[in-house]
Amino acid sequence: MSEKLLSVQDLHTSFFTDAGEVQAVNGVNFDLDRGEILGIVGESGSGKSVTAYSIMQILADTGRIVGGKILYKGEDLSKWSEKQMQGFRGKCCSIIFQDPMTSLNPVFTIGSQITEAITLHTEKHGREAEARAAELLTLVGINEPEKRLKQYPFELSGGMRQRVMIAMALACEPDILIADEPTTALDVTIQAQILELMQDLQKKLGMAVILVTHDLGVIADMCDNIVVMYGSRICERGTAHEIFYNPRHEYTRGLLRSIPNVNNMKKKLIPISGSPINMLNMPKGCAFCARCDNAMKICLTEIPEELWINDSHKAACWLNVRDAFEGKEV
Amino acid sequence: MGDTLVEVKNLKQYFPVRSGFKTIPLKAVDDVSFTVGRGETLGLVGESGCGKTTVGRTILRLYEPTAGEVRFDGELVTDKNITAMRKEMQMVFQDPYSSLDPRMTVEDIIGEPLDVHHLCSNRKERREKILELMSYVGLNAEHARRYAHEFSGGQRQRIGIARALAVDPKFIVCDEPVSALDVSIQAQVINMFEDLQEKLGVAYLFIAHDLLVVHHISKRIAVMYLGKIVEIADSDELNEHPVHPYTESLLSAVPIPDPDVTRARKRILLEGDVPSPLKMPTGCAFRTRCRFATEQCAKECPALTDRGGEHFVACWNK
Numbered sequence: 001m002s003e004k005l006l007s008v009q010d011l012h013t014s015f016f017t018d019a020g021e022v023q024a025v026n027g028v029n030f031d032l033d034r035g036e037i038l039g040i041v042g043e044s045g046s047g048k049s050v051t052a053y054s055i056m057q058i059l060a061d062t063g064r065i066v067g068g069k070i071l072y073k074g075e076d077l078s079k080w081s082e083k084q085m086q087g088f089r090g091k092c093c094s095i096i097f098q099d100p101m102t103s104l105n106p107v108f109t110i111g112s113q114i115t116e117a118i119t120l121h122t123e124k125h126g127r128e129a130e131a132r133a134a135e136l137l138t139l140v141g142i143n144e145p146e147k148r149l150k151q152y153p154f155e156l157s158g159g160m161r162q163r164v165m166i167a168m169a170l171a172c173e174p175d176i177l178i179a180d181e182p183t184t185a186l187d188v189t190i191q192a193q194i195l196e197l198m199q200d201l202q203k204k205l206g207m208a209v210i211l212v213t214h215d216l217g218v219i220a221d222m223c224d225n226i227v228v229m230y231g232s233r234i235c236e237r238g239t240a241h242e243i244f245y246n247p248r249h250e251y252t253r254g255l256l257r258s259i260p261n262v263n264n265m266k267k268k269l270i271p272i273s274g275s276p277i278n279m280l281n282m283p284k285g286c287a288f289c290a291r292c293d294n295a296m297k298i299c300l301t302e303i304p305e306e307l308w309i310n311d312s313h314k315a316a317c318w319l320n321v322r323d324a325f326e327g328k329e330v
Numbered sequence: 331m332g333d334t335l336v337e338v339k340n341l342k343q344y345f346p347v348r349s350g351f352k353t354i355p356l357k358a359v360d361d362v363s364f365t366v367g368r369g370e371t372l373g374l375v376g377e378s379g380c381g382k383t384t385v386g387r388t389i390l391r392l393y394e395p396t397a398g399e400v401r402f403d404g405e406l407v408t409d410k411n412i413t414a415m416r417k418e419m420q421m422v423f424q425d426p427y428s429s430l431d432p433r434m435t436v437e438d439i440i441g442e443p444l445d446v447h448h449l450c451s452n453r454k455e456r457r458e459k460i461l462e463l464m465s466y467v468g469l470n471a472e473h474a475r476r477y478a479h480e481f482s483g484g485q486r487q488r489i490g491i492a493r494a495l496a497v498d499p500k501f502i503v504c505d506e507p508v509s510a511l512d513v514s515i516q517a518q519v520i521n522m523f524e525d526l527q528e529k530l531g532v533a534y535l536f537i538a539h540d541l542l543v544v545h546h547i548s549k550r551i552a553v554m555y556l557g558k559i560v561e562i563a564d565s566d567e568l569n570e571h572p573v574h575p576y577t578e579s580l581l582s583a584v585p586i587p588d589p590d591v592t593r594a595r596k597r598i599l600l601e602g603d604v605p606s607p608l609k610m611p612t613g614c615a616f617r618t619r620c621r622f623a624t625e626q627c628a629k630e631c632p633a634l635t636d637r638g639g640e641h642f643v644a645c646w647n648k
Contacts, residue, residue, distance in 0.1 A: 217592065241590075
């Protein structure tokens with residue numbers, strides 16, 4: 001087996017709050033290859049962002065990785081010191097956040113924020129770094145880069161700021177780009193621009209992208225492989241085709257039924273009943289069973305293991321186990 | 331359409347903005363006209379800052395219109411007593427977290443409109459009405475004494491909808507009612523809106539930026555750009571045959587949750603950003619980003635004209 005670029009193995013991340021331990025990520029495994037676009041989809045509180053933050057080790061003070069490994073080119077990041085991690089962030093792996101309004105520092109110019117990343121991680125300084133910053137702004141489609149470098153974030157629109165964030169993230173040509181809801185705060189026409197830009201850059205620079213989002217449309221458009229998360233665990237994973245056309249987990253199926261059908265817009269939606277789970281009070285068995293229409297006895301008590309459907313498709317649902325026992329084709 | 335419930339005619343809403351020593355008008359809504367039929371859903375879409383929320387709020391007189399008229403059931407809204415008018419029209423807000431008073435119980439939140447309009451003669455009747463409203467929106471009787479913070483986003487939105495329904499309105503302005511909710515919860519609330527319309531015959535102005543949701547729920551859709559309506563048509567017609575270049579690119583920008591469909595499509599990317607409403611381009615507001623812009627577009631603003639079958643478009647070149 002060739003070495004994976006990034007391999008997350010049995011990751012457990014918890015937040016220690018006054019109300020008790022919240023297991024935000026519970027045994028998550030996935031691999032990322034070079035040049036792959038991996039989508040992580042799930043609703044708020046499903047642990048998708050925390051998974052991304054765990055890789056970068058930028059969790060809030062109360063959060064800690066309590067178990068598992070994060071292997072980057074074979075080395076375990078969770079054992080690395082803060083100093084080593086500083087070298088990792090930006091240079092090997094960078095992240096863009098949801099809200100471009102708050103993730104840029106309002107009191108520094110765009111130029112100083114981009115050159116900071118460049119001087120920290122590369123040999124380039126002063127003029128050279130500035131030239132590189134201007135080059136990056138051109139790369140992300142901002143015109144008049146020299147003028148923009150002297151501007152402050154408040155002078156730019158939301159779409160422009162997100163472009164600046166992308167430029168900053170790409171400053172040191174990282175192997176991995178994590179995009180945490182990169183277009184959620186943007187309008188559709190601007191979203192289309194940013195998605196197109198990300199696809200372009202990904203092809204040009206060949207980096208791997210982890211795209212965290214709740215928008216199934218964006219996922220369908222962008223991703224090679226998809227991981228579906230619910231209640232801090234992975235419930236299903238597979239290629240875009242497998243997830244959208246042959247979902248094998250009740251949550252994925254419910255999710256796809258609850259969005260308007262493109263071929264028949266007036267068809268009534270079939271919602272997932274109930275409300276999202278309370279992370280402080282996780283059920284004993286499958287996290288989704290309280291909202292699942294086909295839940296069985298075993299779902300209440302035993303957590304389902306991920307089961308291979310085929311070489312690339314895996315789902316954690318007892319219904320698949322039952323079907324296998326009954327001799328149905330899995 | 332003979333059965334018009336709400337008629338908006340040449341509605342303008344300008345906000346004064348200080349710029350140095352001068353005060354200049356920000357034209358949030360500029361000459362907008364449309365109608366909503368009885369029991370119909372009209373979708374209103376557009377990007378942030380295009381004035382769609384302001385249209386909704388001005389209809390309800392949360393803002394006093396600068397010019398133009400809004401008629402409800404043939405009567406001018408501005409002539410009517412505001413309390414009497416709000417008994418007929420209500421609003422559901424976007425953010426279910428800030429639109430409910432944290433110090434009131436659910437019972438009081440839903441009961442307040444009943445008290446304001448003196449709809450119940452005694453406590454027992456009030457209590458029964460509240461429980462009935464709660465059952466409409468899928469809340470249990472035991473929820474009545476709880477406070478808003480004890481509920482999830484979807485449940486809070488249900489409380490907001492029950493409050494709007496309390497006075498038995500004929501028309502509800504829904505301002506982005508599902509955009510703060512998770513996908514799995516969105517469908518529950520959308521279905522509820524549809525069921526309530528079927529049961530109570532209420533008409534909606536459904537304001538949202540999610541085009542798939544708007545297409546699903548609306549009979550007709552109006553597209554806004556910088557304070558003006560650029561296209562109005564039946565929702566299927568609009569999606570299959572968009573005429574205005576803005577509508578076209580807006581539709582092509584929506585990511586469709588179907589890998590084969592969405593990857594086979596060609597996006598029509600718009601250049602640049604929406605111009606500031608304080609520095610509106612002359613003529614057609616969209617011409618700065620339009621592929622088909624000509625000289626005429628800079629001179630004169632095109633009017634909405636019928637292109638057959640109730641399909642209205644405001645464009646010189648299409």
